[in-house]
Amino acid sequence: MQKNIADILPVAGVVPVLVIEHPEDALPLAAALLEGGLSVLEITLRTEAALDAVERIAKHLPEVQIGTGTILNGDDLRRSTEAGASFVVSPGATERLLAAADDYDVPLLPGAASVSEVMRLFERGYRYQKFFPAQAAGGAPMLKSIAGPLAEVRFCPTGGISPDNAASYLALGNVICVGGSWMAPSALVREKKWAEITRLSKQAAALKP
Numbered sequence: 001m002q003k004n005i006a007d008i009l010p011v012a013g014v015v016p017v018l019v020i021e022h023p024e025d026a027l028p029l030a031a032a033l034l035e036g037g038l039s040v041l042e043i044t045l046r047t048e049a050a051l052d053a054v055e056r057i058a059k060h061l062p063e064v065q066i067g068t069g070t071i072l073n074g075d076d077l078r079r080s081t082e083a084g085a086s087f088v089v090s091p092g093a094t095e096r097l098l099a100a101a102d103d104y105d106v107p108l109l110p111g112a113a114s115v116s117e118v119m120r121l122f123e124r125g126y127r128y129q130k131f132f133p134a135q136a137a138g139g140a141p142m143l144k145s146i147a148g149p150l151a152e153v154r155f156c157p158t159g160g161i162s163p164d165n166a167a168s169y170l171a172l173g174n175v176i177c178v179g180g181s182w183m184a185p186s187a188l189v190r191e192k193k194w195a196e197i198t199r200l201s202k203q204a205a206a207l208k209p
Helices: 004-010 022-033 048-062 074-083 093-100 115-123 138-146 166-170 186-189 194-205
Strands: 011-018 040-042 064-071 088-089 128-131 153-158 175-182
Touching: 004 040, 004 064, 004 128, 011 022, 011 138, 011 194, 022 040, 022 166, 022 194, 040 138, 064 074, 064 093, 074 088, 074 093, 115 128, 138 153, 138 166, 166 175
Parallel strands: 011 040, 011 175, 040 064, 064 088, 128 153, 153 175
Antiparallel strands: none
């Protein structure tokens, strides 16, 4: 059950979705994003370095709300909690994952891509949900169309979000923030171009209404 996701997401605007290959990149990357005005970050559990990166950021940059993404099961929840994650994000939601989430204090942002999935999660008490994959699942028009019947649900669209369409999502009343990776592409991280990441982060932060 969500506990404080409502305190985390509204301040975000844009949430960088990060794939970190090397733990030593975690702190300078997070610092560059924070300097650019992005203080809520998601690190996907797609690399061996991910949890080490979360632990480093949680320990040394307490002003950053650090979450883990690609949460698929209870073990991912446990490891994320132990690393110090402020929240966790799943691409979808299964009954086993939701049951496991009830056992942890870390709030879950579960993924949904259809009206029925949104309704089932809302029945479980999840007012805040990830809309994924956003562009492939109908994009901003889809979210606008379901705002009437599902007026109490708020979304963080992720998947195909870019500087070209982020503003159209953020303009919707049922969108609380968006997730994307364009402000910290892998090439810039590999080349340690932190100043460029800060510049892109400032542009992303300016998208917030």
